[in-house]
Amino acid sequence: MSQISTLTPVLTDDWDAERSWTLETYESRGGYRALDVALGMEPSAVVEAVKTSGLRGRGGAGFPTGMKWSFIPQDNPKPKYLVVNADESEPGTCKDTPLMMASPHLLVEGVIISSYAIRAHHAFIYIRGEILHVVRRVQKAVQEAYLAGHLGKNIHGSGYDLDVVVHTGAGAYICGEETALLEGLEGRRGQPRLRPPFPAVAGLYASPTVINNVESIASVPSIVGRGADWFASMGTEKSQGFGIFSLSGHVRRPGQYEAPLGITLRQLIDLAGGIREGHELKFWTPGGSSTPILTAEHLDVPLDFEGVAGAGSMLGTRALQIFDETTCVVRAVLRWTEFYKHESCGKCTPCREGTWWLVQTLARLEAGQGSPEDLDLLLDQCDNILGRSFCALGDGATSPISSSIQHFRDEYLAHLEHGGCPFDPAASTLFADAAVPATTGA
Template sequence: MVLDRVLTRHWNEPQSWTLTNYLRHDGYQALAKALTMTPVEVIDTVKESGLRGRGGAGFPTGAKWSFIPQDDAKPHYLVVNADESEPGTCKDVPLMYATPHSLIEGAIIAAYAIRARHAFIYVRGEVVPVLRRLQTAVAEAYEAGYLGENIQASGFDLDLIVHAGAGAYICGEETALLDSLEGRRGQPRLRPPFPAEAGLYACPTVVNNVESVASVPPILLNGVGWFTSMGTEKSPGCTIYSLSGHVTKPGQYEAPLGITLRELLAYAGGVRAGHELKFWTPGGSSTPLLTAEHLDVPLDYEGMASVGSMLGTKALQIFDETTCVVRAVRRWTQFYAHESCGKCTPCREGTYWLSQIYADLENGWATYADLHNLLDIADTLNGKSFCALGDGAASPVISSIRHFRAEYEEHLSGGCPFDPRAAMLAAPEEVGA
């Protein structure tokens, strides 16, 4: 499969982030086209394209927009979720850094479609260079008449605000993000009501991922047929895959949905020299991990579901045979225990006890009963927590035990077999040889 570059095609150009460069490549032409259409026609076009949310669950973007009431008196809001914090995920940050105007144009079109007067881009506060670049791009858009009042003499008004979050994984969850944006502690809300009915300031709100919004202008500019000619029937279009870990050339690779990891690794130079693939995540640490036997499974929503995993954020973390799977899952578990907001008991208590059992496993203090306890706690987390953080914490535990139970059992007798200290204790006569 050939790599197609749509969102990333201008990343390597000098000053790719400037308005001048963006206009040179048909920038804001899609907005001009959208403003000649009615909001309903824009929504119908996005629905017809089959664009699915690029942030995790893959919910159809056009359908999400259509949930917003078209005839109510309440203000409508668009919120772009740029709080990219899933371990291993790195696609939204480089997109905003290299071509911020692609996101801004998409946000203006989305706001027009849902009849929003105000839009927000919620960015992680730690990525200061991205914040500055976005703020500069927004100022350029205001000056050029793409934001503000009577945009391009269309009668449409929009103000776009770049908001810096304080740095919490839980704020990647859309309702926790809305609470944070309102000035409260970021914690998930009970649903229903859903954001489309009562979101930001209790008004109808659409929350979309960065890549989802940035994908809209090319669809309007090039047409639905062009977009659906890439990818698969149920997962059309291109997307950005992040490859990290034990791979020769890590980075972002834009490709049609449905490409396989084997094909992506060929472009990335394969697993690092002298080593072989052991396990990998298709969509960050919160998705069930897979093994070398899944190299040829299509990287789309249906393909990943067929093998018991999820496409998620398309953060492909590659691990070779030198990696201890127990230690890797322990690190992820520690992350989730630290990032749990504590609102619900299954997540607050479950992630804590998972991290304690993993410490015993790595130190050789665990028993067979602890393997049962891991699965029992993971089951309590999975689908029973207030938000998807519990599911994300449970996924690597359940999937790693399913694929590598023998390696877990090795930890019961002498700690981590991949730890050099364990090797020295097992063969003390070789120390100093």
């Protein structure tokens, strides 16, 4: 497959345009035309178009977007809400942030069309608090859309009204979970809710609510503007369309690569210039650190929901973290587990206590102070967390541990034999505090 046919610039098409984030540039390149098309359709027809396109949630779970919209009970007298999940805080995930920086109006147009489809008159964009520069850019785009008549009362003379609020989160990883996000949006501590009731029935302010990822919503204008069949013609049979793949780590050109679902890591690494010179792939994550790690044996696995699941992992957010042979698997997994321990909201015992114990056991192994029985202890701890925590955070914390033991058990044992990490920290570029101090040339 050639590079030209591999890459599919749709969401990223405007990223190289001069001042791509402005309303003027966006409209000059066809922006807000899809909105006119949508407003000329019945809301139910827009929902049907998204269903037909096969768009699946781009936030990790991969649930069909149109089906989620159709769950909204239109006979419910309460107001309907659309909430955009822009909390992006999964380690390795960095697709929504550049999208909002480069093309905030694409998101805004998607919000308007999606709100119209579910008959909502209020929408919220929930952005992670640490990325203040993104918050300001999206706020500016929303302001421009109001002034241009794309938001507010009687949008484009259609009689449809919509107000959009940009809300800043407080930096909690747990608020990426949709019900914890709703709690934060309502002003309470971010902790997941018990379901049912599901957000489609009783979400924000106990009213019917759709919660979608930034990329999911940003894909809607192209589906409405170019047709559901056009979107469905890309990707694979059950994973249609395109997506942004975030490559980071030990590749020559890390960055965002937009391509049809079903592309392989081998093709993406080729696009990224290959693994850094003189090194080879050791392991990688297909969807951020909460997905089971894969190895070089999986280079040709189709990166779609079914293909990655068949390999024993999850496509997730398509955050492809690439690690070469200089990386210590045990240390990388320990760092991830420390993150999940820190970010646990503490609501349920399996996650609150379990992640703490996982860190203790892993740290002992990484220091070469444990015993071979600790590997079985780790897996037993994972079994007591997996499927028993209140939300998916606990499950995600176990994924890199159990998969790393599956693929790299010998490396864990090598730590015990060596009395510590056998890797030379000077050879790795993974962690800043382990890198060789830079020298200044003449």
